[in-house]
Amino acid sequence: MKKNLFRAKLVQTMIVGIILLFPTFARSQNELPTAEELRGKPNEAEQQRLDKKQSRQAALRQGIQLYKTGNYAASETIFRQLVEAQPEEAKYHFYFGNALFYQRKIEEATQAYQEAIRLNPKYALAYNALGFLQATQGQWDEAIIQYQKALEINADYAEALKNLGEAFWKKGNIAEAKNAWNKALTLYTQQGNNKAAQQIQEVLNRTAQ
Template sequence: MKLKSQLKSLFVQPLSSMILSMITAIAISPSALAVTGKVSPHLPEQVQQSQKIAQFSGTDQPERSRLLQQANALYNQRDFKGAEENLRKFLKKFPKDAFGHFQLGNALFRQSKPEAAISSYQEAIRLNSKYALAYNAIGVVYASQDRWEEAITEYRKSLEINPDYGDALTNLGQALWQTNKRDEAKASLEKALNIFKAQSRNEKVYQVEQILQQMKTLDDPSVS
């Protein structure tokens, strides 16, 4: 129980200030989202990635870009209800926008509406079957409810699309550890660590190193 609490606390991080800059950031932030005290490992970073996608794709659609920026501004101000309302207006105009549904899921998740969030993420996937961020986000929702096996399934789907998705690997490692798959959990985290090092994402490197150290301590209490 102690390790579980420590692992969760490691991922409760503030959302990125970037507008749709990434869900690691999050949109799901590569920072983690905390809902009702439970972990949402890397939602924030996902948001950041998504934010970048929105920015690039909006260059030829000024209205789309403007509406998304408004919603994301509210999201980053932690006005999740306001963000939800703006995203629903956005989706009335752009109902087939996968990112819009994905970000709506993030806003709903932050309001402790897990089932509604999952539905939004699933709609994003229906519109874009290769949406690795959305699969990871669903896994985060399940993890926040301690539904570890279901979370593992979603993280694996995300990694089938992008095997080098460091945040999904980190989340998968945490979920595997919770289901007593310790060797596999460490392998997933070590792969994530190498990816983050290669990407020079020092904050993520530190987080994963801390998790691995805690796991090592649990396996061998003599290790300080």
């Protein structure tokens, strides 16, 4: 009986202790720093870097939009500024080259594409663009080399295959041209690019006659 009474008092004492401790525990939990506080606010230099990065990203989007709508001169201005601000960014040189190319500024565009490739040797888009530029100048051998480099990086690059087929055709390499076009047709079909697939099919139909 005495043992039971002792155990009951012990349990009661423990419960009272927990109740007394709980507010302190809850208060300490509420005083824990938030995730934002743990991360801390960026200092002035970090904030400036973030602001500049966001500004460049906005300029990049604007430049691409201008390029897509055919406003190449305005696009050139934006990408020239981006290249000057961050000359080690390959994609800025690539888009700069595009804006220059469609204004027939061939020498500058060539330099821009080459710089993009120098900065990023795995830049398949830049190899393809340089090849297309060379093709417009009748430099078919040089264009083929660039297209093949693009395809070494990305074997599923349908546009590079299409362009490679045209270059082979211009060189009189009919079998190689059709082989490249058939591969491009398969890829365009798999990718759901029906318009491009139809164009390739029409080319193949014409060359079969």
